Amino acid sequence: MSYNAPLKDMLFVMNELAGMSTISQLPGCEDATADTVEAVLEENAKFCGGVIAPLNQPSDEEPSFWRDGEVTTSRGFKEAFKSFGEAGWQGLQHPVEFGGQGLPKLVATPCIEMLHAASLSFALCPMLSDGAIEALLTAGTDEQKATYLEPLIAGKxxxxxxxxxxxxxxxxxxxxxxxxxxxxxxxxxxxxxxxxxxxxxxxxxxxxxxxxxxxxxxxxxxxxxxxxxxxxxxxxxxxxxxxxxxxxxxxxxxxxxxxxxxxxxxxxxxxxxxxxxxxxxENRGLEYMFIMMNAARFGVGMQGIAVADRAYQQAAAFAKDRVQSRDLAGSAGPVAIINHPDVRRMLMSMRSQVEAARALAYVGASISDVAHFHADAETRKANLAVYEYLVPIIKGWSTEMSETVTRDGVQVHGGMGFIEETGAAQHYRDSKILSIYEGTTAIQANDLVGRKTVRDGGAVAKGLIAQVRATESALRESGNADFAAIARQLADGSRALDEVVDYTVANIKGDVKGVFSGSVLYLKLAGIVLGGWQMGRAALAAQRKLEEGAGDAQFYKAKIATARFFADHILSQASGLRTAIVEGSAGVLALEVEQF
Amino acid sequence: MSYNAPLKDMLFVMNELAGMSTISQLPGCEDATADTVEAVLEENAKFCGGVIAPLNQPSDEEPSFWRDGEVTTSRGFKEAFKSFGEAGWQGLQHPVEFGGQGLPKLVATPCIEMLHAASLSFALCPMLSDGAIEALLTAGTDEQKATYLEPLIAGKxxxxxxxxxxxxxxxxxxxxxxxxxxxxxxxxxxxxxxxxxxxxxxxxxxxxxxxxxxxxxxxxxxxxxxxxxxxxxxxxxxxxxxxxxxxxxxxxxxxxxxxxxxxxxxxxxxxxxxxxxxxxxENRGLEYMFIMMNAARFGVGMQGIAVADRAYQQAAAFAKDRVQSRDLAGSAGPVAIINHPDVRRMLMSMRSQVEAARALAYVGASISDVAHFHADAETRKANLAVYEYLVPIIKGWSTEMSETVTRDGVQVHGGMGFIEETGAAQHYRDSKILSIYEGTTAIQANDLVGRKTVRDGGAVAKGLIAQVRATESALRESGNADFAAIARQLADGSRALDEVVDYTVANIKGDVKGVFSGSVLYLKLAGIVLGGWQMGRAALAAQRKLEEGAGDAQFYKAKIATARFFADHILSQASGLRTAIVEGSAGVLALEVEQF
CATH class of the missing domain: 2.40.110.20 (Butyryl-CoA Dehydrogenase, subunit A; domain 2)
Incomplete structure (x- = not known):
């Protein structure tokens, strides 16, 4: 039940997919050098794995409790939060002038992932502080800023x-x-x-x-x-x-x-x-709240990725350890269950979805940094639009993904998974809130359809689809069988997404209920196509690295295999989703309320 | 949190899809007249809804506990089980000679569904007794039968x-x-x-x-x-x-x-x-255990359908009651959330999957009755083969379905769903064991591939696919738009299943791990195609009823709309599953154990 931060994958995504080196050249981000970033991540990994992660299961068994108006939090939380504040982790992405470290979102994001993976329950406290800090920075008076920001950023x-x-x-x-x-x-x-x-x-x-x-x-x-x-x-x-x-x-x-x-x-x-x-x-509260919400929604998306990765790590460790039944290809005695194909399939499904969602979220963080820090106003504006399109997808898709991944985490454990002491069930229970709070998936999907797709006539969506297709072409040109398979699924997926965007824009006026009856499915489709796109980019980057002969060849080969899995098993759902969205609204809306 | 047995749908499925009138003509089933069947179901509905269902949530809050080797069950269970036995419910499907009622499985099945829907925890006790009774009837000595069967069947x-x-x-x-x-x-x-x-x-x-x-x-x-x-x-x-x-x-x-x-x-x-x-x-224990297991596996499939229906009923009631946010099509004030399209979509998804799984399971029960009671040995044998093909599908698909349906049940409740007092979360937690015990879905899928598909070269599977295609033709000939849409999805679905059966039979020798890495997906594909087939048959039957002008027109119209929904939203997943099975094994098996 330990947690080992996936630093190798995190750094791969940051450097190869999310353009860390470009971000560190933006004005205000100069301190985020490659060495600093790596050091920050390593230190955070130590803190999360060593101090926070061991609290996760005991705190579920002994929850925080209320008495006479006061709440006593689970054993160890108070001390851990003190260490967290003192080590400066609360201030990671907040301004230096109020005591923060002023690092870009792309660097803060893996740290946030690690903290949530260590303990969703614990990490919620600093996450909510982040939202309050964000709101006060944006709209607070000077006096409010002077009064509240330093102690909040210091974790006091x-x-x-x-x-x-x-x-x-x-x-x-x-x-x-x-x-x-x-x-x-x-x-x-x-x-x-x-x-x-x-x-x-x-x-x-x-x-x-x-x-x-x-x-x-x-x-x-x-x-x-x-x-x-x-x-x-x-x-x-x-x-x-x-x-x-x-x-x-x-x-x-x-x-x-x-x-x-x-x-x-x-x-x-x-x-x-x-x-x-x-x-x-006065009367602009909703607008300010949305500032907090957008930050928090991205954060909840990271929670989904985090708990899914924790569940994956636990399931993989169990599957390597648990010996049961003979190998299908023939073995004298029983083997570790990771050798059984369906266990392997579940682990690959978990792993590939975590990696795809992580890549999409980190790329989103990078786009957010460009939107904040870039010198050119037009570039900032264009990137902000893309980031805002991505936020409901990162929130909605990553969290719904975490439900299926933590479910598979229980399943890999078999009967032991149903026993609370095993710890797999906790991830399944914990993850269920993520697609609900900070706006349910349906609310994310309303945002995606209404504000993020219809309002610009699908322009941002189409821009992303064009990029997906460019990756698809690059994969097809490679001549490799795995890459050809990924390209085939990306072609189907991007076509499905393109048709759904067209359908959404064309029908929002004439058939608003019809369009919204497919909104969550559109969000999921966008998640798997854009996640699949990142896995395609990751496979290409891994191939380059293999050709250069640098780094960990096993890691790069695994990345390509994982991308292939994602394409065949997850991206392949795209055309079914398209059918349900474009042809399926009649069935959604046919019944009268009394018929339920 | 009450439970109202869906008697209308149960009787529709029994009469229109599962051939109740034919079953009651089989030798030994003559007592199961239409009047008797209806009276048994109504009485059982009263007992389950009135006596058992109210125990479900309190017993979750005050679980059974162990002390000094003895277990005290949750408050009310002891008294309820006494009433259950005295009313004769334990004996429903067991032989008259040992005090049972000797009713066909098709009549016992809805009763079992009702009991599980009322309380999974309670109903497990009689379900395990059923298994023991079955094993003793099949393989017990006369002395064992004389000693144990009567008190077991009496629920003592x-x-x-x-x-x-x-x-x-x-x-x-x-x-x-x-x-x-x-x-x-x-x-x-x-x-x-x-x-x-x-x-x-x-x-x-x-x-x-x-x-x-x-x-x-x-x-x-x-x-x-x-x-x-x-x-x-x-x-x-x-x-x-x-x-x-x-x-x-x-x-x-x-x-x-x-x-x-x-x-x-x-x-x-x-x-x-x-x-x-x-x-x-001696040494034939596994064989006898499989007798109990096959009965129990069908029973666990019914548990999935039961808890899913309970979750659906609770979500639908909440969605009609809870007023929040304006209608998308424009309303002055907030409306009941059932008017919001995504809530509607979730309810239809829950409803349609419950109805499809129920229809498939009841049809399975009917086939089992023919396999047991028919006068002709060849007919018995042929039906037994079909029933045995269906058991892992009914078990595996219905239980995995219950996880997604109870999940949607939580989601419809929003934040309230995450609060234990609401009761929606209990169904989500309860359902998670179903795809694990009596053999995980992977074990069901191994059975489906190995014993049920490969052994006869896919003959039984192909026979069922031919029947799906006959229904598809009937739907297409109707000229109705809903029916044409259902036919289209059934065509895609049956083609996908057909290809997967061919792939399975052709590759089992040369690529055993590849075939088994798609076995669970094959099981799910078979579930949605055969469930979709039943929904297609149900739509045709409902249309006939509407044309006859008899019965509850609203019920029949809802059935057609629900079948349409199932086709567009669930059956449409078939081709993605085919891709994952036929093209996806490379990704499943590519990594070395050390790479996880």
Whole structure:
């Protein structure tokens, strides 16, 4: 149940697919030299594998618990978070001026993957802080920045995101929490928020809640939502922690997974009003929240990749160790089950999907860095559009992928997988939240269809499809049998995606429900085609390396075989998805509500 | 969280697809008149919905527990099992001569579905008794039959199946439990068995263990395994329960799901030897075990359908009730989420797969009845071959289907789905064992490829494909747009299956590992094609009913729409599966063990 960070694959993807050397030449990214990057990753791998990963299973067995308004987190979390902050890991991608290390997203991303793989429950706490930091950096007043950013970035305080209310679910138009101006620049906040990750805990001196609420004259719906900072403890002028604010945790949830991560119900203002200050301008809360959300959505995608990789590592180790039944090709006695073809198939399926999703996410991080740091505004804009197209895919596809991969992780263990002590079932349980929180896959898919595809008439999507086809041509020209097979599946896949984009753009006006009844399938199709594209690029890069004779030949050969597997087993699903999207809406919508 | 048995669909499938009226004309099945069948189903629905279903969630929250060798089952189980036995439900499909009702499998099957849907954990106990009854009926001595069958069939005692040992997993060749003949016709049994469902509990006066063990001179491997009856309490000559036998439960497992069902580690013979008697002949234990297994495998397939239907019912109820977000087609306020297309898509996916799997399983039950009861030996033999081909598909496909359906059940609930109190997560956890126990899907697939496809050169498979094509023609001739779409997908699906059968038969000798690396995918492909075939037949039957103007028009229209959905969304996966099977083995097998 140990976790060994896949540094070799991470560095391969960063260097060969995500253009690390180009990123480190962008203005502001000069410190991210090859040596620094490798050192950061190695140090992070040590910390995650050595300090965090051993907490994962015990903390599932002894979850965080609530008593009298306070939450005691699982054994070891408090100390581990202190080490995490002191080592500077919270500040990895945040600005140097507030104590961070200012590294590009492409470098932070593998570190985030490692932390989540070590423990999803633990890593959620710093992930939520990242979101709060991002929002304050973008829209906070100078005073808010001066008050909150340094302790957040140092890991002394943590942040939360307060969107959901009991009656509202994902529907932010229904938010009812009130914010009453006090005339002194502060507001009193009244309301109930649910599903607040790390909304209460004992791991930090203070918790900085970012809360969506309505001012008295706000218009109805999402256009009347503002964002407020509401600290658990008020902050004195000297930065020290002051009086307790009126934000209290009344319970935490009993969940299927990520049990060590406390999910709080927070009550604001039951004792006179919780004091908060406005972030940015009134009624622009949704916009700021989306800044946090986009960062968080990418982060949740990384969670999917992380837990899937952890499950893969555990299943592969078990399969090499567990001896049972004779080899099909004939052996005297029983053999390790990794020799049985269906076990092998499951391991390859797990491995290939993790690698494809990792490659797509890291390439996304790199595009995000170009969108942030590039000197040329047009280049920034173009890359931002591509990144924003990719975010719902990285979030939605990687997380749904993690459900099937952790499922196979249980399956490889056979009956032992169903026994909690084995630890495989925890990954299966933990992963199930990922396709739900920060917007379900359906919400990601709505974003992909509405804002990311229809709005530009499919232009960004078509640009990516053209790149897929360029890779397909390069593979076909190679004359290698594996590459020809990958090219064949990429051709089918890119054609399917192209047709679906055309269908989406053409029918959104005339048949909006029909188009949206295939939106999640479109997201999955885009995930496997773009993931398959990255595996195709990876195979080409691996072949170049083999021809150069440099590096680990076994690694490069495995990469090519894994790309081949992905093409035949995963990309091959593309045409079925196309059928379901383009021809399948009639069946989705035919029944009356009463017929269910 | 209530459970309403889908009697309308059950009766439709029995009457229109599974030939109930033909079955009730078979010798020995004459009592199964239409009126009786309907009355039995209605009574069973009442019992399962009223008595068992309410126990399901509480028993998950308060699982059965072990103390000092004894297991206390979840609150209410003991009383419910008493009612179950007294009402005669355990005896439904067992011979009248031992107190059963002697009903055909086609009538018992929906009752079994209802019981599992009400509570998988509870229903496992009678399911294991069914297996023990089956084995004793087939191979037991007259004395064993006289001693054990009546109390088992009356539900006063229960049965278990003891195969797995710590070192052996599914590999029965590795069984080490010893049976030493005592010269008086009894044996002393020594060994440890694990994963014994209801191996110890407080719901019955006695527990009849059927145990695989080796006699002293037995040959190695599976040819040296014998089957023994080892009661928990010895049985006196008058049939009363006597001295405690040396079979003790040393612990029960802490599991991902089916927590109310105790999974025991049993220690035989730690205090001098557990007394047992031989079933049938020495060294033929595997053969007898397969009798129990085939019945149990079909039963586990029914568990998959049952838990999937329960999850579907719960998700549909929630989706009609939960109001959130505006309608895409435009509405003033928020609407019930069942109006959102992706929620609708998930519900249709759940519904259509449940209905397809149910239809295939009931048709399988009907074929089994013909194989048992038909007057003509040739007809019996031909039907037995078809039934045996279907068993691994019904087991493997229905159970893997239940994982995706219960997953969608959680997803429809959004964040609430992840909270245990909602109850959706329980189905997701419970279902995960189904594709593992009684042989993992890979073991089913080995059976499908090896014994069921290769051995007859694909003859049975081809016979079924011909029937699929006949349905496809009938659909195409109808001239209806929905039917044409279903026919198109059935054509693609049956072609894919046909090619895979040819590939399997042609390559088993030359490329055994290649063929088996696609075996699970072949099983899934067979499941969706044969399930799609049943949905096609169902659509035709529904159309006939609509034309006749009899019955519930809304039900028949829904059936056609559901069949259309299944074709576009599920059957459309067939060609991707074909590719993965026929072209995908290279990727599965390319890596060396060290490369994982």
């Amino acid at each position: 305080w943590t942040g939360t995101m307060n969107l959901t209310e009991p009656q509202a679910g994902s529907d932010l138009a229904a938010v009812r929490t009130r914010a009453e101006p006090q005339g002194d620049g502060t507001y009193k906040i009244f309301g109930t928020k649910i599903f607040i990750t790390y909304g209460e805990h004992d791991m930090a001196e203070n918790i900085i809640h970012l809360v969506l609420a309505r001012t008295p004259d706000a218009p109805p719906g999402v256009k009347g939502i503002s964002l407020f900072v509401v600290p658990k403890f008020m902050v004195n002028a000297d930065g020290s922690v002051g009086a307790r604010n009126d934000a209290h945790c009344v319970s935490i949830e009993h969940k299927l997974g990520i049990k060590a991560s406390p999910t709080a119900v927070l009550q604001f203002g039951d004792h006179g009003g919780a004091i908060g200050t406005l972030v940015g301008e | 005692w229960t049965g278990t199946m003891n195969l797995t040992e710590p070192q052996a997993g599914s590999d029965l060749a590795a069984v080490r439990t010893r049976a030493e003949p005592q010269g008086d016709g009894t044996y002393k049994i020594f060994g440890t068995k694990i994963f014994i469902t209801y191996g110890e509990h407080d719901m019955a006066e006695n527990i009849i263990h059927l145990v695989l063990a080796r006699t002293p001179d037995a040959p190695p491997g599976v040819k040296g395994i014998s089957l023994f009856v080892v009661p928990k309490f010895m049985v006196n000559a008058d049939g009363s329960v006597g001295a405690r036998n040396d079979a003790h439960c040393v612990s029960i497992e802490h599991k991902l799901g089916i927590k109310a069902s105790p999974t025991a580690v049993l220690q035989f013979g730690d205090h001098g030897g557990a007394i047992g008697t031989l079933v049938g002949e």
